[in-house]
Amino acid sequence: MALMKSVLAVSASVVVSLGLVACGDNANSGQGGHSAYEREGDFAKGNPNAPLTLVEYASVACGHCATFHEDAMPGVEEQIEAGNVRFVFREMLTGQPQVAAAGFMLAHCAGEDKYFDMVDILFDQQRAIFEAGQRGAMRQQLSTIARSVGFSEAEFEACLTNQEILDEITNNNKRSSDDGITGTPSFVVNGKTLSFTRMEGQDTPVFALDDEPILIDGAPLTYTFNAEDWSRVLAHLAAEQQG
Secondary structure, eight states, X not given: OHHHHHHHTTTTOOOOOOOSOOOOOOOOOSSSSOOTXXXXXXXXXXXXXXXXXXXXXXXXXXXXXXXXXXXXXXXXXXXXXXXXXXXXXXXXXXXXXXXXXXXXXXXXXXXXXXXXXXXXXXXXXXXXXXHHHHTTXXXXXXXXXXXXXXXXXXXXXXXXXXXXXXXXXXXXXXXXXXXXXOSSSEEEETTEEEEEEOOTTOSSOEEEETTEEOEETTEEOBOOOOHHHHHHHHHHHHHHXXX
């Protein structure tokens, strides 16, 4: 399969043709059970009985996704720890699809308990991975990352030649496209799109659910990737959900 050959030669080229953007559904993790908004194969963490299920569609090869995880994710984690949010991550092959596929293959191979740890590392190291690619050394950079979490070189090689895992990731990609997701990162809360909209008289976009502005104490909140803002919005939505 051409894509498998591309993954094996990830240091040689970073451009492949994979069609539409896509989502990842992988083994369930986190606390026992799952929320009503999850589906088989999702990776998730947090209380499955939390009032909110936040689904993120993202790619480890997407620059905006890396920014979100660096700047805003600490606020999401705060609400996960508070029991307000069940967090679901769905893989997409946006940005540099070949890099995303290889990264997600490593996350799958890391195992259910270390999946999110590997995803975090891939976001943290995204710039280094891309810079290594410019030097023709992307494969070596990925190998270094894999060894840092306990992979042997043989396990690294076996992971990136695992057709079954690659097929799962490309199928996740298709399911994401079928969900109507057209860009990353994208967010859905309890089945509604969490994004931004513009209000009359407002110069900046504001947080919105299905294009309806989210009002906190009667006022909208400017849409940002700021951790405090995300924590505040999610806490507000959780309180509303609980009545």
